[in-house]
Amino acid sequence: MSEKSEKTEPRLSVFKTYKLYVGGKFPRSESGRVYEVTDSKGNWLANAPQSSRKDARDAVVAARKAFGGWSGATAYNRGQILYRVAEMLEGRKAQFVREVADAEGLSKSRAAEQVDATIDRWVWYAGWTDKIAQVTGGANPVAGPFFNLSSPEPTGVVAVLAPQESSFLGLVSVVAPVIATGNTAVVVASEKAPLPALSLGEVLATSDVPGGVVNVLSGRTAEIAAPLAAHQDVNAIDLAGADEALAKELEIAAADNLKRVLRPQPVDDWTATPGTERMTAFLETKTVWHPTGSLGASGSSY
């Protein structure tokens, strides 16, 4: 009897505790703070960690630590790993469709389109890792007996303020180009819709992306962005998720160590195929000279 009546009760679901993703681990905010995340109708979805300045600093340390290995990996290897991210996402599609639908107030089918486009975006950037150097670098025909080669190199640790509106496609559209070229990232998720970003951390953790390459923080964008913009060990900042006033304030702070700054770009349609600008914004050009010497001629130029 009692067994039968239990079956009619709806099963109580297990909530997920959303946590940060820093250095390959899933910590809570060191501040112990959370904030309430709701869907577009105001219904409670989760309590997300409200990251502090200290969390931001810890994430920078993790990103710096990961930079040598990630930037030193072969471009082919990075491509395979980014492709692996797409594979893992494909399997978790249902979860992301639900999260994106909740976050952005979209129907299931519209949310599914967003998630499909997001997965395809990972694939697109996975294919760029071993091509960007040939597009942006090359040999320079200097007027002298020298071999002269310019190559792009990742700029280092990049702070990324993810777009506020497009919680998943927008997020991946700004994160993937940063890491495709070998940078490491500290990502500040959309303030009101951080859940897809926090879940992305779980995908990255199981995609062979080394810990620390992408670090995801949730919380108040302005509070987390300020210490990142002023941080002396951050090399660049993408201001996509900052409004006009905040973007100006952060760009001023970023001047202290001459961070490369990508100002907020108007994006009408995140599904449009991107250009290479989000990659080149965080690349340095290194030019190496060497004498060529001369064979068969009298004397040597070296």
Added chain:
Amino acid sequence: MAFEYAPAPESRAVVDIAPSYGLFIDGEFTEAADGKVFKTVSPSTEEVLSEVAQAGEADVDRAVRAARKAFATWSALPGSERAKYLFRIARIIQERSRELAVLETLDNGKPIKETRDADLPLVAAHFFYYAGWADKLDHAGFGRRTTNGHSGANPRPLGVAGQVIPWNFPLLMLAWKIAPALATGNTVVLKPAETTPLSALFFADVCRQAGLPKGVVNILPGYGDAGAALVAHPDVNKVAFTGSTAVGKEIARTVAGTSKKLTLELGGKGANIVFDDAPIDQAVEGIVTGIFFNQGQVCCAGSRLLVQESVHDELLDALKRRLGTLRLGDPLDKNTDIGAINSAEQLARITALADRGEAEGAERWSPACELPTSGYWFAPTLFTNVTQAHTIARDEIFGPVLSVLTFRTPDEAVAKANNTQYGLSAGIWTEKGSRILAVAGKLRAGVIWSNTFNKFDPTSPFGGYKESGFGREGGRHGLEAYLDV
């Protein structure tokens, strides 16, 4: 034993410096709105060369308006026509190169050997190189052409470029700024440094001879306040600056929150790394070129010598012997290796930093070297027993002062080389190819010279990592700074 040379001065007669110059705005020389003038002196003699109008805020505004007006027609010209203007400029500079070399040496203090053999040929080459780009921008890889035959957006010029340049390579830095700006269809307002305004004003005359439409190039001699006004002007679309890191940061703050595109080429503390298998004599020449070219007043100077411990003594002996043969004196003398420091202010800075090196315990050495009695001079100087904590190993001195440090392993060399806020240049000296490539790959610097140093070419992108600035000048990369891409 040193050979004595008879004086071999280049003739000053080839250049005719007027007693006064105006600002060059909208194709005309004009006085400053407030009538202010300043004197420019020859740093080797302190002789006043000319009196030059000093631009203020009102003049900046006038020049920007002129450039804005000219932009509409200049940017609408077919690229092939813009190209021909730039080719003309390149050719006229070649024709007048001796005159401009002497002028530059007089106003800057650097040896005629350098202005004649380095600055001027590179200036002409830079214009010639970018001239050829003007009608090929669609092929520069910045626009996108889709596979279904539709063309993506072709790159567009930005508008009015505000450019502020330093005194160490006055005409060359002008060329680096103006050539790509004009090739891409922008118009410019350029402020030369207050101690070296003359070659920019002569360039205005080159523009006249080339028939360049008025307002396309405007030259505003002046001080930092004029530069600040130019950078802050609301109708400037692009800011390009070469100079100190401190000013570069200030400019970055000024343009924050605007749509102005910014490129900065700033300070450096380049490491010149010599491994134990390096050809010592060639390395010595590279070290000398690295730090004594242009009296060390070079942002990409190899101002830190990192030498492998096992060859330290041998290398230092050879280096000191070589420094003993450098000839310091009259910059117009064709045998002069080391000219004058550009200004009293710069001399004071170099002197203070060198004194600090001594005070902090590094060992100072200079060859026997008689300094002229007038003008601004500083003997070639090297410091040994320098550690990474010493001020002279960290701060850019921008003078003929070399700090010598040692290392044992390649990893240590890389770590020390990268231990700086800067990242502009570095040198590697070794016979081992794989080591060159490994070390070059790990150095965080924009230009790596291996078994050579201080080589420049218009086709070769130049610029820094970290606090040495961002953006590249030269080559295809140099176009990007002036295009809406």
